[in-house]
Amino acid sequence: MMYKVLIAERDIEYVDQLRGIINRDYRNCQITDIVGSSREVIEILGKENSDIDVAIINVKLTGVNGLEAIKKVRQKNFDTRILVLSEFSYLEFAQEAIRLKVDNYIIIPANDNEISDAIRLCLEEIVRMNHYKQKICSVTTEYQEAKQYIEYSYIYTVLFSKLSSRDIKKYVELLGVSLKGCMVNMELESDDMKLINKQTILQQIYECIHEYDGGIFRFVVGPKINRHIVLYVSYLCEETENNNSKLKELLKTIAKEIKMKFLIDVYIGIGKVEEMINIYASYQDSIRNLLEMKNLLDTSGIQDSESYYGNLYKDLERKYLTSLRLKDGESSNYLNHLLDCIDHFCEEVRKSKIIELLVLTRHTMTGFDWEAYSQDNFTEYLLAVSNIPISELKSWAHQTFEYIQYSQVDQNRLYTKAVSDAINIIDGEYTKNITLEEIAKRVGVSSQYLSKIFKDETNQTFVEYLTTLRINRAKDIIQTSDQPIKQVGIMVGYKDPNYFSRIFRSVVGISPSDFRDSVKYKIDK
Incomplete structure (x- = not known):
């Protein structure tokens, strides 16, 4: 030198x-x-x-x-x-x-x-x-690579697995994010689709997004899945209407910069703000908002009758997911219709829809042994969707989804419509003061009959099912937040804190406060 x-x-x-x-x-x-x-x-x-x-x-x-x-x-x-x-x-x-x-x-x-x-x-x-x-540069590079890996791991866990309380605490600590935020779905489009697949450009897009970190928001950027990049946006301060507007403007600025630097159009769907334990709901919301936004812009990528098939797809998707959740035996029919509808989309959109359905199916089904079904299986699916010839995509999707559906634990148990409707109401309104009589009236049967068939088909009484659901949700909140115990009770449907503590102790064996202390002890240890 x-x-x-x-x-x-x-x-x-x-x-x-x-x-x-x-x-x-x-x-x-x-x-x-x-x-x-x-x-x-x-x-x-x-x-x-x-x-x-x-x-x-x-x-x-x-x-x-x-x-x-x-x-x-x-x-x-x-x-x-x-x-x-x-x-x-x-x-x-x-x-x-x-x-x-x-x-x-x-x-x-x-x-x-x-x-x-x-x-x-x-x-x-x-x-x-x-x-x-040079040493500092090397350490910085290693840190950035490790951080990017952790970010990818977080997004994969949100999409293809389920965040446990331990996962949440680990990611909050490693990524410096808060327990409250939203998911953002970014779809990339370009006249030259090769640009979207260039690793160097994707890395620059990752860095471009992170240039806007700090202040009100912190970004967790996931890998490109087909044409999508999924983000978790952590709110570092209180969520307000003003801050939500600031996020929209910030994302528009990022999209413009990506367009200017790389000649890639970015369409954005923003999910609602949720606690991290419920963040998958924000991801679903981001998908819906992305579709609605693209329909408004008339750039959905659907080849013919785009408005008709776009609306039909959304309706079929909703019915398919509801059928999976209720286990009413109709999900295969809806899946067939969905895959027929996908035929009217262009190749890139078809593959995106298949991936979205994989994610949605994974989170909707409750009977599948997901603990044994590792994230690697989904990674293989993503690679398969990316590489499979378009002529074989529909057949592959049929086989894959049928396998997932019929691999359910206790697959032969199908609830009657009355019980399915009742479970749907309880799962959606457990925080309210709901009663067996009210639910029976809404599903069109007597309360005595609903009580009998509910116990026969779920092996739990109405009260046991509702109590278990509420207490499990309370345990999740206690493990992942610092909410006061009284507020936790209110959040899961118990207005009287003393009654909430008694019910919690009868189910868990210890009081809510002792449960929180035991969780902190395990983490510290």
Whole structure:
């Protein structure tokens, strides 16, 4: 490596001495500038990107003295190594030089060895600092790669698994996010679809999004899945209508920047703000909002009769997911209709829909052994969808979804319509003061009959089912938030805190407060 040297000296004899020392002892140094005024020193060194490695400056220069010039240089340039030459041995000068981070203060006249040793120490410091910067850069790169991996892991867990209370605490700590936020679905489109698949461009998009981190929001950016990038946006302050509007404007700015830099259009669906334990609901909302937004813009990617097939698809998807949840035996029929409807979409949209259905199916089904069914299986599915020929996509989707549906635990149990409707009402309204009589009236049977068939088909009474649901939800809230116990009870449908504590103890075996303490103990341990 060739080092660049500046000499700021008016005395020609000293200039010749310095030139001779450098030419004799340091073949890896090149004298690029010889100046005599403080103005020239400031012009050459007083910038952040100065390429001078070593500057040898005499205190006596034309204009302000050399130390004053160094003071201005140090406002922007901390990298150049500086040697000060002075005919004065004043203590004040030496102290000022030290304060300005100069490498050496040499009283002249000085012998060649003293000056040469001072230059050598400067060069050694440059080598040390370069090594340190490389090490920092390496550590930073490793940190960024690890952080990106953790972000991908979080998004995959939200989409293809279920966030446990331990997962939530781990991700909150590692990613520095809050327990409240929303999911954002970004769909990428370009005339040159190869751009969307370039890893270098995707990495730059990842970095572009993270440039807007901080302040009100923090972003967790997922990998590209087909043409979509899914984000978790953490609210670092209270959710307000104003902050929601700020997020929309911020995402528009990001989309414009991606369009300008990479010629890629970005369509955005924003989900509602949820607690992290319920964040999948925000992801579903982001899908709906993305579809609605694209329909409004008339750029849905549907080939023919786009409005008709777009609305038909949404209706069929809703019926399919409801059928899965209620286990009424009709989900296969709805799936067939859905896949027929997908035939009217272009190739990229077809694949996106298949992936969305995989995610939605995974989160809707309650009977499948998802603990044994690892995230890797879904990763394989994503790769398969990306690589499978379009002519084979429909057949592959039929086989895959049928396999998932018929791999349910206790698959032969089908609830009657009355029980299915009752479960649907309870699951959606458990926080309200709902009664068996009210639900029986809404599903069209007597309360006595509903009580009997509910117990026969679920192995729980109405009260047991509702209580278990409420207490399990309360346990989730206690494990993942700092909400007061009284507020937790209200959130799950118990207005009386004393009654809530008694019910909680009867189900869990300990009080809500003791349960919270036990969770904290396990985490600390």
